[in-house]
Amino acid sequence: MRAALWPCALLGLLLATQTARADAAPQVQTASGPVVGQTVDGIARFLGIPYAAPPVGERRLRPPAPPVAWTAPRIADHYGSACPQLPRIGPGSTDEDCLFLNVWAPVGAKDLPVMVFIHGGSFNAGDGGDTTRNPNGPGPRYGGTDLARQGHAVVVTLNYRLGTLGFLAAPALDAENRAHTSGNYGLLDQVAALHWVQDNIARFGGDPRRVTVFGESAGGISVLYLLAMPRAGGLFQRAIVESANDGTAPPLATAEAHDKPVVAAIGCDKDDDAATADCLRAAPVSAFLAHGGPLPTIDGHVIPNAPRAAFNAGFFNHVPVLIGTNADEGTYFATVAEKSVGRALNQDDRQAIEARAFGAHAADVDAAYPPSAYPSPGAALAAIVTDSFFACPSAAVREALAPIVPVQGYEFRQPDPARNFPLPVAPVSPPDIPLGDAHTTELAYVFGHDGEGKPLAGHDAALSARMIAQWTGATAGAPFETFAEPAAAPRDFGEAHHCLFWASIGGPEALFVSVPRH
Template identity: 45%
Template sequence: MRIHSVCKRRALGWCACVVLAVGIAGCSDSNSDSSVDDGGETNALQRETAQGAVVGVEEDRQLSFKGVPYAAAPTGERRFALPQPAPRRSQRLAANAFGSPCPQGGGTFGIPSTDEDCLFLNIYTPKADGSYPVMVWIHGGAFVTGSGGANYNPLRLVDKDVVVVTINYRLGAFGFLAHPALTAASEDAGSGDYGLMDQQAALQWVQDNIANFGGDPDNVTVFGESAGGHSVLSQLASPAAAGLFDQAIVESGAYSPGQRTLAQAESQGQQIADALGCRADSDVADCLRDASVEDIVAAQAAFDFIPNTRPQFLPNSIAQAIGSGDFNRVPVLEGTNRDEGELFIAIDELTRDAAFGPDDYRPRIAAALGAPKASAAVDAVAQEYPLADYSDTSHALAAIFTDSTFACNGLAQVGALSVNVNTYAYAFADRGAPSLLPPAPSFPDYGAAHAYEISYVLNTEAAMRERGAGDDQIALSNAMIDYWTSFAKTGDPNPSAGDRPFWETFASNGNYQELVAPEPRRLSSSDFSARHHCDFWQSFGAQ
């Protein structure tokens, strides 16, 4: 029984993660109409790219360039294939609106889309000329929902003299479907991982073009949360990403470090192909490429998605790559949230409009483990997390999910990473974090839940206060922004001014930086492990 297998069980609802895109700014993506201006005099907001000029807009204290294509639309023969360069434009692009999100069914935090022409990025840069460090954000959403659009406002990062880029990438089956027919036609005897390839194409676009936007291509930090954090770890593991970034920040991306083998991903892909009527007696690859977007989005709803190993591109899983030391060795800042699981259990409660009771406890654990209710595995988990220790059943279930899926995998990862690279570990623990969702039956508030740290870095102070942040939350947010941007500038999160609590490397003393309001503090890895029952999960996962 692997620890990360808990996250793969859809029966529990814990990883029906269409909820993970996490709307941070509280507004929806607006679709670009691909408008272009008609030339004329050079505009002060004009920047040159390899595909043609783009014209941005002033937004508060920053310049923005939205809806910039970094790759060709992945349609027709380009569906289920490596991304191709965006075409050259003869006119200037008015980069004033977000491009379409990639196809998805939508959900709690994502909006539906059927537009495959979705490989866009958005650039936010200081107004003053310079050569600034670059931070490239990869959004979350369980690899099935979300975008790099209006849910994120990096103004306060830009205020610290960095350039921020947010990206879209292919999701769901479009981004991660593997199939024997696609494998047979590929150059590397593999399939799947197209969304990860999109991310690399965006990073290559940054290398080629960001200098014209005031960014330094020799100092790029890739950062992301949830599926975005998992993507960052995947890029650390992918040989094809070598040289595309210089630092990495992983927020709540530690789940499912074993990923899937190509064979496992192909097996799921065959089920999706069967649901689409693309069977062995037809040209399956052509059939998959001819299927309507609507049909694929409908067919993928019964499945979850995760990157899979693939020869040359991702020869080893995250766990294998980090454990062996065979990964892209750059400084890493990685952490998890104290109450990750509360978001998932609360959404389940909101969906069923009822709290979970004691009679639900063992069945929910059994569903998560894929084990009978009357089994030694369920007994062991229920004994380790006795209901008497929690205010209610839902909080006990949330603790199990937090610890087994995120916290203990994260502890193992930072330990393994720290053997080879400077690694900084954090535990986000502000239980007064502004809420993203309405109260659920067992959760009048969500504590330091999954995704609740994002707004501390990628939102404005005004938006945070509107959601309920107080002065202590703003103080912590300012500290986190200093840490994140200092790390992006130097590979060390400690600001040069030295006016924040010092953050040691994990290898120094095995300490986390506990991100609590108003001021961070140290937390030993032994205390973190005890808090999250990691000795239990380590022994449980080895069974």
């Protein structure tokens, strides 16, 4: 009898071992090959999955190609390389093999909503992972464990090409395709990642018919472009835009004129288009990193029209949208400006910056933001940046979208917030620009942890839970909601941010807080 029971016991032991291994190392067969992840606190995570072929050699400065298939299980337990960038948010990178994404899913997930995050970084820095080596402190950490658990959702983060390698526009590259356009490769990477989600996310327990794409800063602006891109149609069903503007970008001809000196500086201003393109693909990565960072372009093909113009015309991907900003976005950038010169900004700095940014309207800006209303010239500039570049453009996007699709706005106000992202340190003590609810500070509450990966506590945890519920619901709640603990008194958003004033003179097309050198 013991001999008869032994095979059963052995089989039970083997099954138990297999189950334990499955819990520790879940395996999913993607369309490109099998991946083996990890299970941590009831969440299966898969890191560093290729969603496109490495954009190297002949693939550099071209639209992304499908990933190279594999057959042996790929161990997906660490983030892939960040795309090439200088050490600004993280340690920097020169590795072009960087088109990876990451997935977090509750164990046993089936048909859950999907949240796809696009990171910020001015289109020239950042990645979709957990960056721990930063000059200003821990973070950002985009790990999706807390968001997946609390939001009961499948979370995806991704890398995309940045700077010159992601957005260079040049006639030599136009000549290679029927559309006669170039640039916007980083945005095309994002579209490729969304296609990967459609093809694969059900295998991780996500519902490809319930995809929300969300992003912060340059990631939020990316979401606006995705809304305006016909080729992104059907790839997501909801959109969330955090701390963006209205997606202002130059037309192709302007971008190519701007980028022409970059091509020359790389050493590739050749006599014919083919030679120029070959040179650009052979140049070292360091040459691209040393010469500025082109941005997205309204090329009439990938991006047919500027987002706000597309929204006003009704020609965009019609999905519900949640869009908002932080109450003190500009304090981040004004403090960076102070840090760059090692002192507090003075009134002369303020006037020089305003003159360069607004020209004949500089005096009008001074009158709308009188020095007596602010503790310092730097604080006044911070308010101007908040209103002109973030709050009012985002409000204009809401107004353009509202007649056509469900749209909800928010403002994040938490004067002493937890931090997921490294904030700049003022060069004077005490700081003359209180950071408050600065640019990036909502990220800790959206992802549910701070820059050290620690869960939030107390009021911060309660606010985070509320925001995660809102983000995973995307369009639930009142037409306009202020996220704060305790709830702040209602106010007129447009009046508080001088939006009628900015509509009358127009805001800047780029941030303007760098201090002129005298």
